[in-house]
Amino acid sequence: RKEVEQDPGPFNVPEGATVAFNCTYSNSASQSFFWYRQDCRKEPKLLMSVYSSGNEDGRFTAQLNRASQYISLLIRDSKLSDSATYLCVVNSRNEKLTFGTGTRLTIIP
C-alpha cells in the first residue's frame, strides 16, 4: 500500500460548482498534513495546512479524519483559476514529507 494515495482524476467540474477530493495515508503516526497546488509545468505551492479541527481559507476547506486516516479538500464556488493539480502531503517519517501523486482538477466554463 502506498504511503499517500490520491485519486488522480481528472475531475472536470463546471464553474461555480463545489468539488471535494480525499487523500488517504497509511501511517497512523503521521503528524502534519498539507495541501499543495501545482500548475502545469510549475512548482508546487502551499495551498493550506490541515489542522486537526479542520480549517477554512476563503473558498477552501480542509479536514482531517485521523480515525479513517484521510484528509480532504473542499472547494466551493469553483473558479476557472482553480484548475490545477492538487497534491496531498503528509509528514510520515522524521522530518521527511511524502507527496501524493496529485488529483487533477479542470474547471469548465
Next chain:
Amino acid sequence: DGGITQSPKYLFRKEGQNVTLSCEQNLNHDAMYWYRQDPGQGLRLIYYSQIVNDFQKGDIAEGYSVSREKKESFPLTVTSAQKNPTAFYLCASSIKGQLGNTIYFGEGSWLTVV
C-alpha cells in the same frame, strides 16, 4: 525578496555527462531537499539535508550526489550513472513550525538528456 533560486531552468545534457543543478535559498531555512518529478507522477525524494555538512539519501539517490557546505546552498549533481535523468527537478527548503515542516519550492529545473 526571499525565496529559493534554482538554475538553470532548462538544461540539455549529452548521455555520459555529469551535470550540476544549483539551488540557493535566502530564507534562513535549515532543511533543504531535492525532488524529482516525472510526467504524471508524484514527487520523489532524491536527497535531503537538515543541517550544514550533513545530508541523507532519499528514496531514489542512486546516480545523484549532493553537498551542503553552506546553509544557503544545496547543489545536486546528476551523474552519468543515473539511468534515466530526464525529468523536472525541484529544490525545496523547509522551516519547522507547530504543524511540522512547511516546505517551499524553487521554480524547478528541466533536465533533458539528448
